[in-house]
Amino acid sequence: MAFDYEQYLRPGKLPHIWCPGCGHGIVMKGLLRAIDRCGLQKNNTAIVSGTGCASRLPGYVDFNTLHTAHGRAVAFATGIKMARPEMDVLVVGGDGDGIAIGGNHFIHACRRNIDMTYVLMNNYIYGMTGGQFSPCTPTGDRTSTTPYGNPDPIFDVAKLAIGAGATFVARTTAFHATQIDKLITAGLRHKGMAVIEVLDDCPTTFGRRNKFRSVVEMMKRLKDIAVPVQTAGQMSPEQLQGKILTGILHQEHKPEYCDQYQQVIARAQTAAKS
Amino acid sequence: MAKKVALLQGNEACAYGALYAGCSFFGGYPITPSTEVAEVMSVELPKVGGTFIQMEDEIGAMASILGAALTGAKAFTATSGPGMSLKQELIGYACIAEIPCVIVNVMRGGPSTGMPTGPSQSDVMQARWGTHGDHPAIAIAPSSCQEIFSETVRAFNLAETYRMPVQILLDEINGHMRERIELPEPGDLEVVNRQQPTVAPEDYKPYDHAQGDIPPLASFGSEYRYHVTGLNKAADGFPTSKPELVDAEERRQLRKIEANRSLIEKNEEYRLEDAEVILVAYGTISRSARSAVDHLRKDGIKAGLFRPITLWPFPEKRMTDLAEQARAIVVPEMNLGQLILEIERVTRRVCPVAGIGRVDGEPITPAQIVAKVKEIL
Ligand SMILES: Cc1ncc(C[n+]2csc(CCOP(=O)(O)OP(=O)(O)O)c2C)c(N)n1
Ligand code: SF4
Ligand SMILES: [Mg+2]
Numbered sequence: 001m002a003f004d005y006e007q008y009l010r011p012g013k014l015p016h017i018w019c020p021g022c023g024h025g026i027v028m029k030g031l032l033r034a035i036d037r038c039g040l041q042k043n044n045t046a047i048v049s050g051t052g053c054a055s056r057l058p059g060y061v062d063f064n065t066l067h068t069a070h071g072r073a074v075a076f077a078t079g080i081k082m083a084r085p086e087m088d089v090l091v092v093g094g095d096g097d098g099i100a101i102g103g104n105h106f107i108h109a110c111r112r113n114i115d116m117t118y119v120l121m122n123n124y125i126y127g128m129t130g131g132q133f134s135p136c137t138p139t140g141d142r143t144s145t146t147p148y149g150n151p152d153p154i155f156d157v158a159k160l161a162i163g164a165g166a167t168f169v170a171r172t173t174a175f176h177a178t179q180i181d182k183l184i185t186a187g188l189r190h191k192g193m194a195v196i197e198v199l200d201d202c203p204t205t206f207g208r209r210n211k212f213r214s215v216v217e218m219m220k221r222l223k224d225i226a227v228p229v230q231t232a233g234q235m236s237p238e239q240l241q242g243k244i245l246t247g248i249l250h251q252e253h254k255p256e257y258c259d260q261y262q263q264v265i266a267r268a269q270t271a272a273k274s
Numbered sequence: 275m276a277k278k279v280a281l282l283q284g285n286e287a288c289a290y291g292a293l294y295a296g297c298s299f300f301g302g303y304p305i306t307p308s309t310e311v312a313e314v315m316s317v318e319l320p321k322v323g324g325t326f327i328q329m330e331d332e333i334g335a336m337a338s339i340l341g342a343a344l345t346g347a348k349a350f351t352a353t354s355g356p357g358m359s360l361k362q363e364l365i366g367y368a369c370i371a372e373i374p375c376v377i378v379n380v381m382r383g384g385p386s387t388g389m390p391t392g393p394s395q396s397d398v399m400q401a402r403w404g405t406h407g408d409h410p411a412i413a414i415a416p417s418s419c420q421e422i423f424s425e426t427v428r429a430f431n432l433a434e435t436y437r438m439p440v441q442i443l444l445d446e447i448n449g450h451m452r453e454r455i456e457l458p459e460p461g462d463l464e465v466v467n468r469q470q471p472t473v474a475p476e477d478y479k480p481y482d483h484a485q486g487d488i489p490p491l492a493s494f495g496s497e498y499r500y501h502v503t504g505l506n507k508a509a510d511g512f513p514t515s516k517p518e519l520v521d522a523e524e525r526r527q528l529r530k531i532e533a534n535r536s537l538i539e540k541n542e543e544y545r546l547e548d549a550e551v552i553l554v555a556y557g558t559i560s561r562s563a564r565s566a567v568d569h570l571r572k573d574g575i576k577a578g579l580f581r582p583i584t585l586w587p588f589p590e591k592r593m594t595d596l597a598e599q600a601r602a603i604v605v606p607e608m609n610l611g612q613l614i615l616e617i618e619r620v621t622r623r624v625c626p627v628a629g630i631g632r633v634d635g636e637p638i639t640p641a642q643i644v645a646k647v648k649e650i651l
Contacts, residue, residue, distance in 0.1 A: 010501075013512065043496070043499055044495060046494050048341070058501065063499065064344075065502070066341070066344065067503040067504065068367065069337075069363055069504055072337040072364065075329060075334035075341070078338050079301060079345075080494060082342065083298070083347045083349075104331060105334050105337070108329070265323055269323075
């Protein structure tokens with residue numbers, strides 16, 4: 001049976017702002033399927049974003065939703081989760097939002113291993129502001145502020161999250177639509193900081209400057225560069241050149257931050273009694 | 275029964291005031307001279323089941339308290355100079371999204387790193403206009419440790435009543451000085467809790483002006499579910515760029531203050547009945563000004579003190595009335611002329627207004643004020 005997306009969409013809020021061919025809508029669908037699969041309750045779920053095209057997602061979905069300032073989503077979400085640990089807290093947003101201006105909050109949320117699920121839509125560009133390069137724009141590519149080719153090296157979001165201490169890190173692409181909801185589902189079920197990076201595309205501001213003739217061509221590239229982490233082991237470094245690994249890249253179990261703070265409360269209360 | 279007394283630093287009194295008011299969430303980042311506030315909160319909040327979190331910077335701290343406040347918590351942060359500058363964008367967010375919270379700014383010399391351990395009152399205008407865009411502001415500048423306690427309680431009450439950020443301005447001197455204070459018992463001071471919506475969940479709108487200028491704010495995680503954005507929004511909380519809706523919402527937000535000035539504004543008056551010279555001073559420096567009034571009176575000069583406790587909104591009606599009878603107004607402040615601008619504006623200079631500015635990290639002394647008054651008379 002076809003999945004009923006409408007049960008989670010706010011009536012009257014569509015059409016969305018996303019351009020035809022934008023990958024963010026595909027991610028939203030995967031997110032809703034995962035939420036459904038995990039049985040999250042609308043009133044008990046908060047979805048938080050920063051600013052950017054990707055960050056517009058919360059406005060369309062029927063939960064407690066918080067569209068914050070550029071880069072600050074995880075820090076707002078941390079406040080929600082710490083004040084109400086029983087809530088399910090998700091963060092969604094773009095690469096610029098999460099990794100450039102919000103990078104500091106991002107790494108520290110990973111380090112704390114606070115129980116939330118962060119879906120990062122990496123279209124490797126600042127879409128909303130018209131296509132300036134982000135920390136995820138490939139070196140050499142053209143954007144509105146790298147007219148001679150991007151001199152910057154990129155951040156590998158997944159490696160950054162693992163290095164910073166996130167205990168669940170996964171990656172897929174907008175082409176692999178069914179994998180999106182599987183990975184988000186696994187992230188939601190994981191206790192601790194779960195980061196799911198979804199590589200998607202901005203045909204409007206990136207595609208046209210980098211000689212992608214169509215959205216289909218951009219999608220095809222996503223398909224071609226993805227290598228499931230299980231098969232990567234059998235490939236040579238040359239074969240892996242220019243590829244990205246997809247699937248669950250890292251999972252471990254470490255103390256979760258809200259639980260840790262419950263212990264602080266217990267210790268403080270014991271000390272106060274004695 | 276005798277009240278419990280304690281010898282408390284201003285910063286500590288501020289933290290205990292917050293706890294008295296029912297604060298259950300503190301998100302902070304250490305900075306001199308405000309750090310003792312965070313330290314007390316880290317000790318006391320877990321005892322009452324509340325949350326203390328030290329974030330990665332002041333922006334994160336500000337974001338965390340806004341997130342917590344949306345779940346219904348009374349939320350609080352403390353900072354100074356550079357940290358206050360960092361918080362500005364999200365103070366604007368709290369204004370437009372109408373999220374209650376309290377920020378104490380223990381002012382130090384600036385700009386930039388300035389003088390971390392030197393007192394200052396140079397964030398008066400920042401407290402009014404620090405974030406971009408038109409927005410309402412409430413800022414309170416208590417003087418003694420006792421008043422820091424009670425005004426912190428009031429700051430939480432105002433934040434919850436008017437659904438907005440409220441700033442408390444201390445400075446390095448009254449933040450760090452110790453005074454004996456009487457600790458209020460529960461019930462001694464009024465504590466205001468957030469108004470809850472009564473409509474059916476499906477009818478709830480977080481900015482429903484049909485409910486008055488201050489619509490009730492539901493908590494995330496309750497039976498109400500809604501959207502919050504930093505974009506200009508309509509009554510239902512969703513973004514709009516319809517000129518008439520944007521205009522109405524912006525004006526409503528300012529009206530929260532303008533229509534309730536008499537409930538928010540607070541000032542103290544000392545020997546003003548027949549005063550010809552009015553000293554206007556706030557926070558720490560009001561203490562020097564008070565003793566200057568006594569000195570001047572002894573020398574036969576009819577001086578009095580007008581002490582605004584809310585700097586924003588500035589008690590402008592009372593100030594204007596007093597100015598009518600004055601020969602001169604003298605405004606000592608530990609900056610190079612900030613509140614004086616507001617005094618000149620509201621009194622329309624019906625009498626001469628002179629400032630005493632000091633930014634060398636030393637307080638303005640009574641002698642300095644006396645000398646200035648004699649010079650201008
Ligand atoms: C403090 C601040 N700086 C800059 C901006 C302008 N701005 C809005 S969205 C954006 C980039 C968004 O890029 P990304 O997060 O990758 O999302 P996308 O639009 O690509 O989905 C920028 C720079 C802003 N809103 N706030
Ligand atoms: S500009 Fe790019 S990122 Fe933004 S909606 Fe359009 S395609 Fe998507
Ligand atoms: Mg982007």
